[in-house]
Amino acid sequence: MKKIERKLRKLIASLQKHEPDVVITEQPSQNLFVANGGLDCGVSPEELRHFCAEHAAGTFDIYVRIHKPYSFVHFDSIQDAITLFEQFQGCKPYSLEKNVTFYFLYVQTVPNVVSTNPVASVPVGLRLEENFVSEKEELLLIQLANDCISLCPDGGSKLKNRTVLHFGYDFTYTTNEPDIEKPAKQPIPDLCHSLCERMLFYGFISALPNLITVNFYEPGQGIPLHGDNSPLIKGEVVSLSLVSDAVMSFKKDTNEHYSLILPRRSLLILKDEAKDIWKHGISSKKYDLACDGRLLKRDKRISFTFRNVGPAENSSCSKNCCDCCTNDTGQSVTDLNSVENVYVHQVYEQIADHFDQTRHSLWPGVKRFIESISNGSLLLDVGCGNGKYLLCKKDIVNVGCDRAFALCSICRSKGFNIFQADCCDLPVLDDMFDAALSIAVIHHLPTENRRRRAVEEIVRILRPGGQALIYVWAMEQRRDGNESFYLKSGKRKEYSFCNDDEIPSSSLSTSKEIFPVHKSRQQFQSQDLLVPWKFAKSKFNKSNDIDDKRREMFLRYYHVFKENELQSLCQQVNRCIVVESYYEQGNWCVILKKEN
16 A cells, blocks of 8 residues: 555656646546556557446546546546545556556546547648559558668668668658659659659649658657758658558647657648648657547558659859759750669669660670689679679689669579679678779769769779779760671670660650660760660560550660770779770770779
């Protein structure tokens, strides 16, 4: 009994501190304060209601304090309050899932608390579409997320309360803005493209997203209240919930609150005030209180957040990014990172299987270089594609990486040592590899800064004295009176970086493209251009959700190099020595060495 009295004295002091408006009384009252009967103790309103109903003859109302370990109960009959107070003071109700001890205090009135009634006012611009994806699609998305996170050497970005993974562009959490100058290491996967097109078809979004963030939540993890009103975020912000339900909270600067259950497989659309004025978040706790009083136990949860991002309106480029504002024809380009994302990363994700079917032959110069590497050496093939060079020499340790998840998956299925990475941001220690390859990679980068950065990364990961071989497509497809394989009739198509079988000129007249579209097997007219990839229809998987036109042709961005351009680029890089520069069948090639 003394133990209960000590506990009650502590409860009175705590209640008076945290709830100064609550008046405690020694006289029996219709109102009970129930310690350990709250959400933070894992006791749901339903459990508390069931417990009271077992022992009260009349009706009653339960009131819950959010994020508190106690609740309040108002009984129509004072005798019911007395019964619970006297019979269960300091007891552990057997009907509760949690092993908690109830303590009761009489209070004069129930304070101004949050009841279990739903909030009526919905933020303007908030929309919830339940069952947006099927159970089968959910499983595919979960598998996609888990596969992508497993291919990341660092296992994704670890934040305080969750792990995140980005497709398309990176996101800077210190400023809560997308980094539109830094494409993410992983492009937007095909499965997400089909979802985005469905959102657009139903009018949930006004433009296709180019940034997708995947959030991985463990039970008890959440995301702080935040806004998505950055000028770099265009239109709607959309979130798809998977695996389990969660309660999202909304708050305005006026202290108005709103809460909403996000069921698994539901799509949340935020625009107008809901996006620009209201902040939203998910509290870090193991139980959620639903509007109807239910206590939802948190489970693991995955969400996909879709955004369309780009430069702020009326913003001007700095001097440092002027090479991102024009191409060599003088055309204005607002965001060449988007060019790389749309015309390189997304394309290779979609053509990976066909690419693997058509890329088997080895460039003679590459084969010679690999065979010259000493036995036991460590080789990294940056942008390894389907991994065809990883089998060239078995007496060395061959490691490959590629930006395209689909190509990494193909390499993994062949048993290669593979990881996913951006060639401009390799997750590799300095001075680690004896040799490196970059075959048909750097010519896909649309700015000189990115191309130089790719060379810098290769030099960084080489040990002192280590060598690398770089191949890029040449502007000069005729040299010393000889045509390259590419210009010839196509008898040796596998040697070409392109797969543009004869395509009608009408297919190339697309005014929306910011670069000229190259016509098959002709001399290049521009250094920056789009080169078609044409599918053999019989080999294409027609079950994919891609329209008929895209089934036949994709456009890939290229910057074709002029003579001495690659050599000059390498010479700009610190500790980089050009050992040899040569031309091979329509390609400029450089062997470089890292200075001791």
